[in-house]
Amino acid sequence: MKTRLPAFRLHQPATLEEALSLLHGLRRAKVLxxxxxxxxxxxxxxxxxENLVSLKGLxxxxxxxxxxxxxxxxxxxxxxKQLSRDSLxxxxxxxxAEAASxxxxxxxxxxxxxxxxxxxxxxxxxxxxxxxxLEAEALAMSRVRERVIPLTEFFVGPGETALDDDELLVxxxxxxxxxxxxxxxFKLGRKHSEDISVVNAxxxxxxxxxxxxxxxxAVGSSAPTxxxxxxxxxxxxxxxxxxxxIAAVAEAAGEAARPITDVRASxxxxxxxxxxxxxxxxxxxxxxxxx
Amino acid sequence: MRISFNVNGQPVSVDVEPNELLADVLRERLxxxxxxxxxxxxxxxxxxxxxxxxxxxxxxxLAAESDGxxxxxxxxxxxxxxxxxxxxxxxxxxxxxxxxxTPGMLMSAYALLLExxxxxxxxxxxxxxxxxxxxxxxxxxxxxVLRAGREMEEE
Numbered sequence: 226m227k228t229r230l231p232a233f234r235l236h237q238p239a240t241l242e243e244a245l246s247l248l249h250g251l252r253r254a255k256v257l258x259x260x261x262x263x264x265x266x267x268x269x270x271x272x273x274x275e276n277l278v279s280l281k282g283l284x285x286x287x288x289x290x291x292x293x294x295x296x297x298x299x300x301x302x303x304x305x306k307q308l309s310r311d312s313l314x315x316x317x318x319x320x321x322a323e324a325a326s327x328x329x330x331x332x333x334x335x336x337x338x339x340x341x342x343x344x345x346x347x348x349x350x351x352x353x354x355x356x357x358x359l360e361a362e363a364l365a366m367s368r369v370r371e372r373v374i375p376l377t378e379f380f381v382g383p384g385e386t387a388l389d390d391d392e393l394l395v396x397x398x399x400x401x402x403x404x405x406x407x408x409x410x411f412k413l414g415r416k417h418s419e420d421i422s423v424v425n426a427x428x429x430x431x432x433x434x435x436x437x438x439x440x441x442x443a444v445g446s447s448a449p450t451x452x453x454x455x456x457x458x459x460x461x462x463x464x465x466x467x468x469x470x471i472a473a474v475a476e477a478a479g480e481a482a483r484p485i486t487d488v489r490a491s492x493x494x495x496x497x498x499x500x501x502x503x504x505x506x507x508x509x510x511x512x513x514x515x516x
Numbered sequence: 517m518r519i520s521f522n523v524n525g526q527p528v529s530v531d532v533e534p535n536e537l538l539a540d541v542l543r544e545r546l547x548x549x550x551x552x553x554x555x556x557x558x559x560x561x562x563x564x565x566x567x568x569x570x571x572x573x574x575x576x577x578l579a580a581e582s583d584g585x586x587x588x589x590x591x592x593x594x595x596x597x598x599x600x601x602x603x604x605x606x607x608x609x610x611x612x613x614x615x616x617x618t619p620g621m622l623m624s625a626y627a628l629l630l631e632x633x634x635x636x637x638x639x640x641x642x643x644x645x646x647x648x649x650x651x652x653x654x655x656x657x658x659x660x661v662l663r664a665g666r667e668m669e670e671e
Contacts, residue, residue: 228557229537230535230536232534257581260577261573265557277534279581281581306570329646330647332558333558335570419645419648
């Protein structure tokens with residue numbers, strides 16, 4: 226079993242400017258944050274990198290949760306543990322804390338970061354569905370520019386993001402909902418814990434009286450990227466939430482999925498489980514949306 | 517590159533390659549073999565050490581990134597011949613069979629009790645979910661951690 230790492234040059238910038246300069250100058254350097262995906266890929270999946278740029282020196286700069294001018298801003302180096310316990314997140318985006326608390330294990334949550342979870346871009350990334358239903362955006366910086374990428378455009382394929390080689394994800398931001406709403410995350414793994422999702426999903430429901438005024442559904446681990454199930458969402462618009470409607474929405478989400486068969490599950494099982502995951506997330510979101 | 521850190525209260529300095537893992541440096545260069553490395557890919561938790569107070573997987577930590585850090589391994593739990601209450605509880609409650617997962621279990625439990633001296637059973641189980649045991653000692657591990665927590669509070 227390969228448990229040693231291949232050789233590489235390690236760069237440990239002390240400032241963001243230094244880090245961006247390095248990314249610009251080096252050819253396809255990999256960024257090292259918590260290492261819980263990157264180092265495993267290098268040990269197990271033959272991933273090679275000549276250069277690693279470590280974010281450890283920027284931990285203080287890139288590890289934060291702030292509410293600024295109506296925007297919830299989360300530093301990319303914020304760990305899963307921090308996300309799951311942060312009072313601002315628990316108050317204004319608890320579904321994100323819920324998902325973060327289900328990533329891996331205690332140790333992985335101490336080390337792993339939201340930036341890493343998103344940039345590793347596994348379709349199974351657990352922070353993706355909640356961030357998608359919260360309509361989050363990614364702030365990417367390079368030496369020459371800064372841009373905001375809506376999360377719906379961030380994932381391009383399995384393991385691939387919209388970031389350029391010299392761009393660094395520095396922050397994830399979202400507008401904390403001002404309406405009354407309920408949101409929930411559902412993760413199906415082979416075990417209760419320490420597992421990569423077989424299927425995961427998040428649902429966001431806002432009600433106007435009895436009718437749905439806003440519905441957002443995001444599904445992961447069942448397509449090349451985590452995705453918003455827009456057609457499924459449309460079924461809920463303006464409707465009252467009933468078991469029949471939820472079943473129809475779940476079915477539509479299942480139809481939108483393009484799952485694969487891999488070591489964790491078959492495509493057929495995943496497609497069925499997308500329906501279950503969406504149904505459960507919707508039911509819980511609906512419960513939480515009650516005044 | 518030269519790195520310096522504290523291991524179980526002792527300052528240490530060592531030259532490491534960028535790709536050397538903390539687990540390997542501790543075990544092979546510093547003879548701190550209480551750190552175990554069964555899987556090497558972060559799945560089993562036996563390599564768990566405390567790094568600046570947090571339980572981390574030393575098999576997925578670069579030694580070069582541990583410069584200036586405070587590291588505690590299972591060797592740092594006991595004071596000379598005197599076992600830590602956690603270690604005593606593990607022995608007395610039959611929480612050790614082959615012993616391979618034990619250092620990792622102890623370090624995860626230690627980190628938990630530092631932060632939450634009175635965990636519920638559910639909290640203990642959740643916290644230790646990243647520590648796997650092929651012998652199946654889980655029931656007794658949970659019992660031992662709960663008991664050690666109570667004892668440590670009384671001390």
